[in-house]
Amino acid sequence: MRELPGFRQQLDNLLRTRDKEQVQTFMIENGQWYESTPADPEYAMWLMIGGSEKLSDLHEEAREWLVSHGHESAAEALLGKAGAKGGSSKGRAKQQPRGKQAQGRKPAAKGERGAAKNTSKES
Numbered sequence: 001m002r003e004l005p006g007f008r009q010q011l012d013n014l015l016r017t018r019d020k021e022q023v024q025t026f027m028i029e030n031g032q033w034y035e036s037t038p039a040d041p042e043y044a045m046w047l048m049i050g051g052s053e054k055l056s057d058l059h060e061e062a063r064e065w066l067v068s069h070g071h072e073s074a075a076e077a078l079l080g081k082a083g084a085k086g087g088s089s090k091g092r093a094k095q096q097p098r099g100k101q102a103q104g105r106k107p108a109a110k111g112e113r114g115a116a117k118n119t120s121k122e123s
Helices: 007-018 020-029 043-051 053-068 072-079 088-093
Strands: none
Touching: 007 020, 007 043, 007 053, 020 043, 043 053, 043 072, 053 072
16 A cells, blocks of 8 residues: 555545545545445545544544444444543553563463463362
């Protein structure tokens, strides 16, 4: 996908208008979408608004649109849970990066993996 600064800035400016026809035309003209895709351009537009750091002032509106149109799981995945501590965009920043172990857990030593599971009760 083309991620030139000018492209991203133009896209964010168009997303700010919340005009799905303008966004769709721009995406097609820039080779990002075809005439028939996505199937729901308005949904795609709100996902892009929710995913843009530059449009954080519109994130709550994006959440409301997504939830009111039956996309609550997408809203939560993209913006975190409504009313979560720290707000919508900050909620994602507090999540632990993938691949990191949960705090307080130590990796099992070699040969100890599964040893804790062998706690059979004798009657």
